Amino acid sequence: MADVLLSAQKVSKRFGGIVASDVIDLDVEAGTLHAIIGPNGAGKTTLVAQLSGELRLDSGEISFAGRDMTRLAMHERAQAGLVRSFQITSVVPQLTACENVALAVQAHDGHSFRCWKPARSDASLRDPALACLNEVGLAAKADRLVGSLAHGEKRALEIAMVLATRPKMLLLDEPMAGMGPEDSARLVALLAKLKQRFTILLIEHDMDAVFALADRITVLVYGRVMLTGSPGDVRTDPKVREAYLGEGAGS
Numbered sequence: 001m002a003d004v005l006l007s008a009q010k011v012s013k014r015f016g017g018i019v020a021s022d023v024i025d026l027d028v029e030a031g032t033l034h035a036i037i038g039p040n041g042a043g044k045t046t047l048v049a050q051l052s053g054e055l056r057l058d059s060g061e062i063s064f065a066g067r068d069m070t071r072l073a074m075h076e077r078a079q080a081g082l083v084r085s086f087q088i089t090s091v092v093p094q095l096t097a098c099e100n101v102a103l104a105v106q107a108h109d110g111h112s113f114r115c116w117k118p119a120r121s122d123a124s125l126r127d128p129a130l131a132c133l134n135e136v137g138l139a140a141k142a143d144r145l146v147g148s149l150a151h152g153e154k155r156a157l158e159i160a161m162v163l164a165t166r167p168k169m170l171l172l173d174e175p176m177a178g179m180g181p182e183d184s185a186r187l188v189a190l191l192a193k194l195k196q197r198f199t200i201l202l203i204e205h206d207m208d209a210v211f212a213l214a215d216r217i218t219v220l221v222y223g224r225v226m227l228t229g230s231p232g233d234v235r236t237d238p239k240v241r242e243a244y245l246g247e248g249a250g251s
Ligand SMILES: Nc1ncnc2c1ncn2[C@@H]1O[C@H](COP(=O)(O)OP(=O)(O)OP(=O)(O)O)[C@@H](O)[C@H]1O
Pocket: 015, 018, 019, 020, 038, 039, 040, 041, 042, 043, 044, 045, 046, 047
């Protein structure tokens, strides 16, 4: 087995009577795109929040690049290279795409978000921000206000902001949500390019995207891992077909 970059061991989380994560074991190998699929309420978002540090574990352990992350805060995990995609709600609509990415560069470099003004003119922020926008195909929109960007462009901007933090691994929670087929196809192409450089954990309901991109897939059902395997394993597993994909899906 290749090197494991991210490992979750016996991770659990309960919300009142609901067991959202039920003793989950997950190993993500370096250099792979690992997808997590499962029906609504299976615990996918909860698991990502636990991995990124937004949500405390009730029990279990998380290690990343050989370091114990279990008790580290979100920004400490991000500093180590484990970064969850920014939610569009954390993007400032009154600033341009470039200024928003510059803020992410600035935040990662340890400056305060309050000092955003120099980000407009400071080449040490603008140049890396433009490079990130270029990577996601948004260079031409660098000086557009975020509020005026189309939905697909905003999602690409979120990814540019992750890249600005110089991650080792990206945690992406439903990046295709709400997208039409053209934007989805564009994002699949972008992720196919990014997976050559980054390890990626992808939660996604779009099965075409998952089967096009994933090297490994973990199926969660009721907070438990039903199966981890190759796309072929998952596609043909009768339990998975019954529990989630439905007969004929994914084929
Ligand atoms: N903050 C919370 N408080 C109470 N219950 C929660 C909370 N967050 C999640 N849950 C519950 O935990 C379970 C898992 O939810 P989660 O959002 O992780 O599932 P999911 O697989 O991401 O679902 P979806 O595909 O619909 O996004 C659900 O039953 C949900 O209602």
